[in-house]
Amino acid sequence: MNKVTSAEVAARAGVSQSAVSRVFTPGASASAKTVKKVKQAAKELGYRPNSLARAMVSGKSRIIGLVVAYLENQFYPVALERLSNALQAKGYHLLVFTAPNSTEGVDKVVEDLMGYQVDGIIAASVSLSSDLAERAQAAEIPVVLFNRAQKGAGLSNVTSANRNGARRATEFLIEGGHNRIAHIAGWQGASTGRDRQAGFTEAMDAAGLAPFAMVDGMYSRPVAMECARQIASGSQIPDAIFVGNDHMAFGVIDALRGLGLIPGQDISVVGYDDVPLAAWEAYDLTTFRQPVNRMVEATIDILMHQIDSAEPHAETIEIEGKLILRGSARIPQGWTT
Amino acid sequence: MNKVTSAEVAARAGVSQSAVSRVFTPGASASAKTVKKVKQAAKELGYRPNSLARAMVSGKSRIIGLVVAYLENQFYPVALERLSNALQAKGYHLLVFTAPNSTEGVDKVVEDLMGYQVDGIIAASVSLSSDLAERAQAAEIPVVLFNRAQKGAGLSNVTSANRNGARRATEFLIEGGHNRIAHIAGWQGASTGRDRQAGFTEAMDAAGLAPFAMVDGMYSRPVAMECARQIASGSQIPDAIFVGNDHMAFGVIDALRGLGLIPGQDISVVGYDDVPLAAWEAYDLTTFRQPVNRMVEATIDILMHQIDSAEPHAETIEIEGKLILRGSARIPQGWTT
C-alpha cells in the first residue's frame, strides 16, 4: 500500500471523491454522516491529502522560501527557529535554501524557489538583484528582506532601527567617559553595517569626538579579531570599541584578552544583536538588542498580508531595540534604562 | 503576466507543449533547433517549469523533510547548513519542520511532511514512534535519524561512535592522573546520552575507578550549570568533569569559573561534539569531535541510495571521531594524538 488517494477513500466510504475532498478542505460543507464515514475510511487506509496536488489546483503551496547565507552568526539560527515555529502555527512551512552571499548566488537560488511556487520568500541577510526583484513582483510572489534593507527594489524590509541603535550605543560609551572610541564596523556592503556605522559617526560628531579608528570587520570573526589586535597593539590604545555585531564582538573580546586586556575594565566593548551567547558568563557582553521576536512577527505579518491582498505593496519596518547592560563595558554614573 | 506555463512558451516557439517539456527535462530528446527556439521563447517570457506539477507526475518532489527540535546547540545549525549545501548540490532542498522534543510532537510533524510527498526525511536529534516509522515505510519514504539511534524501528541511523568516543575521552582523563572524575551526562532519554554515559562507565570500570558523581544534565545549559555547582561546591570536589556535550560544557565552565575554579588548572573539563565555539578562546574546550561532515555525507548517501533502490533497508552508521586537545583539561605526560 504505497500512496493512498482520495478516490480509494471514497470507494471505501461509499461516497464520491469530491466528498472526500470536502471533508479535508477546511470550510467546505459536508454532512456529519459523510464526515464520519470518510474519516473512518481515511483512518483505516492511512490517508492524508497530497499537499502538492492541493497546491497545484489551489495555487497556494503554503510553503515559504527562506534564503540564508550563513548560520554561523547565532542570530540566524535563532531567527530561523522563531520563523519556523510561527509559520508552522499558521500552517506554513519553510523551504530552506542556503546561498553564497553574492547577488548572483542569491538570484539563482531565488529562481529555484520560484519554481517551487512558494507563497512568499524571506531573504535573510542577503540582497537580490533588482532584475530578480522585478521578476518576483511580476510573479506576484511577495519577498521580504529580513535584517537587511534595500531601497528602491520594491521589496519589503524588516530591520531593527540600526542607525538609532548604534547611535545610542555610542552615546552610552561617550557618557561613560570614554573618549578614544573605535568602531569595528559591520560589513559595509550590507545596509546594517552601513547604518550602524552612520549611527556611530553621528553620535561621535555630536559629541565633537573623532573616532579612534574605524574599520570594516566584514561580519567576520577572524577579520574582526585581526582589526582588534591592530587597534589595541599600538602605543596608544582605545578605551572603548563599538563592534558591528555580537558575533564579531566575541572575537574582539577574545583578541583583547589575548593581548592581556580585560574587557569592562581596561577597555569597554559593546556589540549589536544580543544573541543568547552574549548573556553567557564567558563573554557577558553589553550589547544593543535587536528584538528578534518582533522582527519575526513583522516579517510574517507582511507576508501574510501580501499573500492575501490582491494589490500588495512593499513595506519597510524598522523596530526599535534596546541597550542591554552587562559587564563588558563601563557604565556611566547614574545611567538609567 | 503572472505564471508562465509551458503551453504559452510552446505557442510562442511554435512547437508543441510536449516539446517544451522535453527541453526542460534532463535526458529527454529534442533537436538542437527545437531547443534553441524553446529556450529563446522561455527567456522572453520568463518561464520556469513548475516544480510542483513536475513532482506530481513524476512522483519525486526533490524535497527532503528535515525535523529539528532545537537550534540552540550549535551542532545543529552547523549540520543544517552542511546538509542544505550538500543536498542543493544534488538538486534537492530542505523543507524544515521544527518539532517539540516529544514523540507525539514529532509524529505530528512527520505526518505533515509525508503530506508534502517528500522524497525522504531526516530527523535530527528526535525519535519517532514505531507506529509512524511503519507508516513511513509503508509509504516507502526513507527516514534517517541524524545523531540519534533507535533500534528496531526499521529506521536508518547516523551517529558518531558515541560509546567509543566517551570511553576514549574518559581514558584521557584517567591517564591525565585524575581520579575524582564526574560525569554530567547527556539526556538519558536519548541514545547519545545513554551511549556516552556507557562509554564513561566502561572506562571508569576498567580503571577500577568509581565516578565522583554521575548526573543527567538533560542537554540543558541551566541544568548542567546547576549540576556543576552542586558537584563542585562541597568540601571535596572533582578534579575532572566529562560533560555529555559541548553545549552543556560551556555552561559547566561558566559555573565553575563562577565558583572561582579555573578549568584546565583547578579542574579539567572535557566536552563532546567540537562545535565551532569550542575552539574560541573564551572556552578553549578539550572535546571529542563528532565529524559533522562525514555524518552529513553518510546521511545523504543513505537517503539517495534508498530513494533510488526499490527495496530499501535500514542502515546503521557509526562514525569514529577524535579527541581534540585544548586548554580546558590537563594533558597526560607524553600523550599522543
Place this chain on the structure above:
DNA sequence: CTGAAAGCGCTTACAG
C-alpha cells in the same frame, strides 16, 4: 449536502 466533470501544469508512453 452531494456527485460528475473540468482543470491545475506538467511528464511520458504511444504513434508517426
Place this chain on the structure above:
DNA sequence: CTGAAAGCGCTTACAG
C-alpha cells in the same frame, strides 16, 4: 525527433 493524449491527486464551480 515530434505531437496528441492520458493521467498525476486534488479543488471547485455547476447542477441537482
